Amino acid sequence: MIKIEKTEVFGWEAAIRGMRNPMNSWDKSDSGYVCGDKKCSAMHGCDLCCDVPHYVIGPKDHDLMMRLRNAGTDHRKFMRMITVYLDITAPLYWWKEFDTYKVGTVANSCSTMHKIANKEFDVNDFSHEHIEELDGDEYNMSYDWLLRTVDILNYYRTKYIEINDKIYWWQMIQLLPSSYNQRRTVMLNYEVLANIYKSRCNHKLDEWRQFCKWAEELPYFK
Secondary structure, eight states, rough: OOOEEEEEEEEEHHHHHHHTTTTTOOGGOOOOOEOOOOOOSTEEEOOOOSSSEEHHHHOOHHHHHHHHHHHOOOTTTGGSSSSSEEEEEEEEEHHHHHTOOOTOOOEEEOHHHHHSSSSSSGGGBOTTTTTTTTOOOOOHHHHHHHHHHHHHHHHHHHHHHHOEEEEHHHHHHHHOTTEEEEEEEEEEHHHHHHHHHHTTTOOOSSSHHHHHHHHTSSSTOO
């Protein structure tokens, strides 16, 4: 299970300005902000119909971007300047793999260390969609085990709240399954996303494939 919310993309204007610095070709830039209460037919590739200004890449800038992208990471530095913010809720087993991408990323997470006892555990705090795919005794065994784990965590949560002994806090920390869903606010950029997409779009974890599907919908990502 993965949930992606509150996506914001910034930096187009600065990225394109910087992209044209090496050849002093700023006068050739044909991108800019357009206001839309109608489709912006004057701008290449714009099919938006909205009430607020938005940034549209012109054909000359688009052509240069594509050529620099194809030339490799040394030449496409502008991609590092296109910044993306998003909130991700995903299981710890997925976050463990996401933490591979340390360069060009920042993440602030909800804290299990500080807040693990703040609310009662619920089965829906854990990713268990593939347990739901099982039938008969196999389903009963897996789902009962998850419910039992939730009950044990809530038992130690209650003990910790009542007695305030850290030994019970340790039980929650060390028994917490990797399917526990954690929320993080993440900052990354288009270069990082391109690397992730290349490496993970056909990954065995559903979460990675869903993440890559989300990336495909970002402005100009394809």
